[in-house]
Amino acid sequence: MHKESRIRDPLIDGNKTFHDITVEVAYPVEGKANKYWWTLFGLSVILMLWGFGCIAYTIGTGIGVWGLNKTINWAWDITNFVWWIGIGHAGTLISAVLLLFRQKWRMAINRSAEAMTIFGVIQAGLFPLIHMGRPWLAYWVFPIPNQYGSLWVNFNSPLLWDVFAISTYLTVSTVFWYIGLIPDFAMIRDRVNEKINPLKKKLYSLLSFGWSGRAKHWQRFEEVSLVLAGLATPLVFSVHSIVSMDFATSVIPGWHTTIFPPYFVLGALFSGFAMVETLLIIVRKVVNMEAYITIKHIEYMNVIILFTGSMVGIAYITELFMAWYSGVEFEQYAFLNRATGPYWWAYASMMTCNVVIPQLYWIYKIRTNIIATFVLSIFVNIGMWFERFVIIVTSLHRDFLPSSWTMFSPTFVDIGIFLGTIGFFFVLFLMYARTFPVVAQAEMKTILKSSGSEFKKIDNEQ
Amino acid sequence: MNNNIVYALYDDDDILLTSVKKMKEKNLNVKEVYTPFPVHGLDKVLELKETRMAITAFIYGCIGLTFGSVLIYYIMISGEYKSWPMNIGGKPNFTFFKNLPSFVPVLFELTVMFAGHLMSLTYFYRCKLFPGSQETSPDPRTTDDKFLVEIEHENFKEVEKFLKTTGAIEIKKKDDK
Amino acid sequence: MFQLNKKLHLTSISMIAIGLLSLVIGFMSDAHSTWTNLLFNNYFFLGISLFAVVFVAIQYVAEAGWSTVFKRVPEAMMAFLPYAGIIMLFIVIAAVMHWNHIYHWLEPGIMDPNEPNYDKIIAGKEPYLNAPFFLIRSIVYVIIWIYCARKLRQLSIKGDLEGDIGERSFFKGLRVSGWFLVFFAVTSCTAAWDWIMSIDTHWFSTLFGWYIFSEWATIGFTTILLIALFLQKTGYLPDLNDSHIHDLGKFIFAFSIVWTYMWFSQFMLIWYANIPEEVTYFMQRIEQSNYSFLFWFSMVINFVVPLIMLMSRDAKRNKTILVIVSTVILIGHWINSYLLFAPGTLFEHGHLGLLEVGVFLGFIGLFIQIVSRTLSKTSVEIKSHPYLDESKHLHT
DSSP states (O other): OOOOOTTSOOSBOSSOOHHHHHHHHHHHHHSOOOHHHHHHHHHHHHHHHHHHHHHHHHHHHOGGGSSOOSSOOSSHHHHHHHHHHHHHHHHHIIIIIHHHTTOTTHHHHHHHHHHHHHHHHHHHHHHHHHHTSOGGGGGGGSOOOOTTSSOOOOTTOHHHHHHHHHHHHHHHHHHHHHHHHHHHHHHHHHHSOTTTOHHHHHHHHHHTTTOOOBHHHHHHHHHHHHHHHHHHHHHHHHHHHHHHHHHHTSOOTTTOOTTHHHHHHHHHHHHHHHHHHHHHHHHHHHTTOTTTSOHHHHHHHHHHHHHHHHHHHHHHHHHHHHHHHHOOHHHHHHHHHHHHSTTHHHHHHHHIIIIIGGGGGGSHHHHTOHHHHHHHHHHHHHHHHHHHHIIIIIHHHSOSOGGGOOOOOOOHHHHHHHHHHHHHHHHHHHHHHHHSOSSOHHHHHHHHHHHBHHHHHHHHHO | OOOOEEEEEESOHHHHHHHHHHHHHTTOEEEEEEOSSOOTTHHHHTTOOOOOHHHHHHHHHHHHHHHHHHHHIIIIIISGGGGSOOEETTEESOOTTTTHHHHHHHHHHHHHHHHHHHHHHHHHHHTTOOTTOOOOOSOGGGGTTOEEEEEEOSOHHHHHHHHHHHTOSEEEESTTO | OOOOOHHHHHHHHHHHHHHHHHHHHHHHHOHHHHHHHHHHHHHHHHHHHHHHHHHHHHHHHTTOOTTGGGTHHHHHHHTTHHHHHHHHHHHHHHHHTTSOOOOGGGSTTTTOTTSTTOOHHHHHTTTTSOHHHHHHHHHHHHHHHHHHHHHHHHHHHHHHHHOTTOHHHHHHHHHHHHHHHHHHHHHHHHHHHHHTGGGSTTOOOTTHHHHHHHHHHHHHHHHHHHHHHHHHHTTSOTTOOHHHHHHHHHHHHHHHHHHHHHHHHHHHHHHHHOOHHHHHHHHHHHHSHHHHHHHHHHHHHHHHHHHHHTSSHHHHTOHHHHHHHHHHHHHHHHHHHHHHHHHHHTGGGOOOOHHHHHHHHHHHHHHHHHHHHHHTTSOSSOOOOTTHHHHHTOOO
16 A cells, blocks of 8 residues: 655655654644744844834834835835745645645645745735735725725726735635644644643643544545645635736736736745745754655755746746847837846846756755755745846836936835844744644654655565 | 443554454444544545535535625626726726626635635534534544544454454453543 | 557548548648648647657656556657657748748748838847748757657667666656756747747737647647547556546646636736737737637637536546547637637638648547557557556555
């Protein structure tokens, strides 16, 4: 029943038993945090508070405290929004698409990747919210009957599509994540001693929804996971496509191009996987998950980064080529200005970080090296931020009317809010890493016999 | 209460699967199996009915699609919106179908939202999973690495002897807990 | 060893005859529309055979084990690539020699400001759209695609002879696949621009290459499934079980949706922005009565039929439903292929008629002949492959 080709590398290192998986997954939850955790957490909290301060300042004073101007009326905020949403995509890809493709290696990383998705989307959601200026009226974006007359939201607007897409994405991902978490919470619940730690027992009992692992429940669990994966796959495509349509439905040169939906999706997966790597390379070290998140996992992720990075590269070249090929002079100028205008450095960083640097992953030694991977993943994160910046700002700053051409520079508030979201993200992620089972242990146990290194050795000898 | 219940504990999923098969062959009444992870093929051996979760998702999705269409039709085409006609990109709101391309994204999202959430709620309801629900597994180790089979028996000695041959590591009656 | 049964053999031969007859009648009555006819039918089968190479290559690089038992099916489909490639090159050479007028931008004088038919926008594209470069590109695509296909096929046969699990040939194939996919990723886009998009010379769409690829993938998977089902029915693939069929069904379902997604992205963005340069492309297809029905009809059946009929798990394991849906999709995409070419070459004169169907039948006949001949060269079953055991025990 556990047939697997011998040329496949093991996905679980060491001589593990089911019980070992339980103990090692529960360890970070049961143990005490080390000083690295506290240092990182402290730093993140400071950043987060600074960001919250900047947000409070923005709301108190008005959007004028940002660097936006009449020509560039969308810049830093939407760049961050798209960047965070993009990062969120890898989580759903790992848990949904790779589930449909029966990729066993997803089991070690899907939990953390999904957590990252949810925390990333929360950061993304902050930006449109504060850009409203009056966030307490945010509910106006929903189609609710109101007493001000027959005013409704406009379903022709891509911004409204975003409201639906992101709220669906955030809630459905959360439910998907939670359904997978229930059996693992139950595992932790059953390990907590009620006499020593009654509060913890109570908490995990509540979180685990009374899960007992009945055969019928597992049967439903598997079907529900599969259906949710089937729903989440088109969902994840739709969300970033709709984000891209915020730009692509317009008539701005550099924004209006048909490749945007799939290209944004690929770019999002690209940046999302980079962020997963950044996080997991730290996590596997800090909470001793090296046996489960192996070099092979990192290599697989690097291959996906190589693939999506190259596809994004093809999309860049396609855009550039089509701008010239179209014969439309505005199109041509927009791209010429992108590459050689005053923001050439942003374009150059984007090209270097997103297209050139990931090509290093063709080299086996680099894609199986942890330090190299960590460094490269940071480059990709930076590159993808610049990609959005390039698309948004360079297309706007020289518009159809040369007298209104101008430049954008962020204020300290812009930068503060962005740093604040990074802090907030890490606060959430670090808290998650201490209270949640970071590896989907129940699923992990199902592949132990086919992909555990000791089991594979025995199989191969036979 | 039926006290003729015996618990057999296993420590391997393959042994569990073959044992349950044997129990079924011996016409033992297997009441329930508790496992730490989904054991592939167990539902077939236990002759569980196929779950209908996917069908519910389909139905909920259809409801979501209908809801979305009605909502958009009411707001954009027929309802009160008429008093505020808007012309977006040369596309006034004449008919639902002429504007359909820009309604598709929201219709899709609503379909997924309904299907995903309502199916999950159905799942929680059917499995009686909610915060505060009590665990029913007789042995806490079944979320760790043990597999427990709950069997109804007539004659404890006989069943015990049989269960031992299948490779059970622990066998006990329900009452002597 | 596979052998085509008498009935099918005769049928396919007569189909080829019908195809040739249609071509002859076509060229004698209306040469211009017959060139379009030949081109779009050839494009359709080029897509199927080229996707077979992509499929084989993806199975290597993705370490996919499930598909190994029916590996010979896409390999046999690859054998059609040289034929489709040569016909494609023939059409391209004919276009360059002005034997046909499919590519508007090849008209003499169109890029010369002193000529009456000078077109400024087309002249601006001269560095890319000029006869020598066009010809060179086409030859390079076809040669390298065929080379990679042959290499993969040879390595696969070698692996079978290698014994044990055929590890050495497998890893060699992995390397070839990687290079092929890199080359394909670029050339599938440029080929789509060159051969298809440049027909509507003024029009441009950045998504076009990926849109064409999604269509190739859909018809490619459909054909793989149909051949696999046929081989299973005739007893040549005893290891092919319901799980393999189910997986292929999933891919057809998924790629039908991907195709719709690409179609929608391209259509909706152009429809929404309503820029004259771009929107003319769809106006030609929607406003003209000879295309508008086909345009909506093909879109709807390519999306709705697989969506509704293949959604449930049982349907993807039901061979009757699969065959019906596959046939519908193939016809739907065939109509859609017609709409990629005809409105730009035939304008209001184009109509999908018996001659088009005749040439289509001719291609099907030739395809059956070539594929069955290739299948009969080696055993249909794989003997040694690293993932063979996994594939045989596929159970989902």
